[in-house]
Amino acid sequence: MERESMEFDVVVVGAGVSGLSAAIRLMQLAQEHDKEITVCVVEKGSEVGAHTLSGAVMEPRSMNELFPDWKDRGAPLNVPAAKDEFMMLSKTGAIKLPNPPQMHNKGNYIVSLGNVCRWLGEQAEALGVEVYPGFAAAEVLFNDDGSVKGIATGDMGLLRDGTPGPNHEPGMELHAKYTFFAEGCRGSLSEQLIKKFDLRKNSDPQTYGIGIKELWEVDPDVHQEGKIQHTVGWPLDKDTYGGSFLYHLDNNQVVVGFVIGLDYENPHLSPFDEFQRFKTHPKIRPIFEKGRRISYGARALNEGGFQSIPDLVFPGGCLIGCSAGFMNVPKIKGSHTAMKTGMVAAEAAFEALTAETPPASMESYPEKLKNSWVYPELNKVRNIRPSFAKWGFWGGLAYSAVDTYLFGGKAPWTFKNHADHTCLKPAAEMPKIDYPKPDGKISFDKLSSVFLSNTNHSEDQPIHLTLKDASVPVQVNLAIYDGPEARFCPAGVYEFVDDENKGNGAKRLQINAQNCVHCKTCDIKDPTQNIVWVVPEGGGGPNYPNM
DSSP, X not given: OOOOEEEEEEXXXXXXXXXXXXXXXXXXXXXXXXXXXXXXXXXXXXSTTTTOOOOOEEOTHHHHHHOXXXXXXXXXXXXXXXXXXXXXXXXXXXXXXXXXGGGOOTTOEEOOHHHHHHHXXXXXXXXXXXXXXXXXXXXXXXXXXXXXXXXXXXXXXXXXXXXXXXXXXXXXXXXXXXXXXXOOTTOHHHHHHHHHTTTTTTSOOOOEEEEEEEEEEOOGGGOOTTEEEEXXXXXXXXXXXXXXXXXXXXXXXXXXXXXXXXXXXXTTOOHXXXXXXXXXXXXXXXXXXXXXXXXXXXXXXXXXXXGGOXXXXXTTEEEOGGGTOOOXXXXXXXXXXXXXXXXXXXXXXXXXXXXXXXXXXXTHHHHHHHTSSHHHHHHHTTTXXXXXXXXXXXXXXXXXXXXXXXXXXXXXXXXXXXXGGGOOOOGGGSOOOOOOXXXXXXXXXXXXXXXXXXOXXXXXXXXXXXXXXXXXXXXXXXXXXXXXXXXXXXXXXXXXXXXXXXXXXXXXXXXXXXXOOOOOHHHHHOTTOOEEXXXXXXXXXXXXXXX
């Protein structure tokens, strides 16, 4: 069956805050200048916001620029930040630390970023943007001259072996003059384009963290609407970058999460279990003791910062938002920068589309971005996260204080980033970690957690977690690193089980793709880079409510 095609001026891949802001800004400019521009947004989640997971405390700078009247329009920024608290935990105690200036949240809002996306999707559709949730962009299409022609959505109704089933429907080709890739952190098509066009030739490798989050309804006596808490220290050792966040929403809800840098060395470490252990701390446990866990999710986030931003444009398209990596790590915020990159790309695209001869590449986009507030903001904090990788917790903390207060972020040097998958050490060289059993009240197991993410995939479809070489998981990962994929995945996707065909205690890797919450950790941390994450059938994956 041949694929049908549709033509647009701009196709946006991903209905996150960056992609939707880009689509909205384009239509705003079209209306202001009385031009007709067609824009389409495709989203692999079953609805806009279904796959969106973030803390999140939102700095409203970009929202103010995009919709100065956002309050009157009913944007879901309902809980102003009220109080900041920063603590360093030991195993049994806590010391309050001065709040770093980057983490002062006056004027910001605690939000569900998924709900912000849902609202942005409504604004985009009201302006004439065509938004298609449930359609995964599975393939980049190219013109004869090598430029990007658009994307093709994935086939529906394929059987496990990749052949068409009885309900097979071929994907749709979406052609555009310019295609924006706004897939979020470690987007599968974005990574292909980065390699094809060598977009990292002028930048360091991207580095990442894994963020694991739960939404709780807590006892009103411990709830403090607008309170923002962050911790460092226990349960992590001094060589592992990470920390927690607790944000008090309205309606007695608290979001709690834990972020661990994926440059950790110990293959025995389990980010999920570190998070569950964190909640049992004497200063943290009382918040949840009379509460009820509502939802769970996990997502990788960019941590490379300024020096890991790749080249952003290529013939026929560009990277925006977290596909490129614009998170401000010391602020623990990326939604405002992601939105701004989408808006700037839209302005560059509008200029290109209305030019007498539209250029092959939107070269004005990176130039406009360098002249915006995004680049100076990220440049100022460029050395803070790499300093922790360079010198560990105490060295990074000391350097960050010197860089912030003495140099004002203007130190004349720049630290380099190194790819996370190169950092694991052999299991025999690292200490094992004894994680306590979950109690089912404060701490939980992976499978009951995945259940709360509402994750679902069609069971008969091809497995979207692909291996370049099926022998590597046992012969390399298990033999040298004690099978770290069974621990770095926060959803129980990977497990080593007895290989009944071989016997004698031989193991094989079992991939439970049905559990996948699309966090992308496996694609990032696999030490041999043998796991390649590709999009499953559209609409599959988590369905996050209020996350």
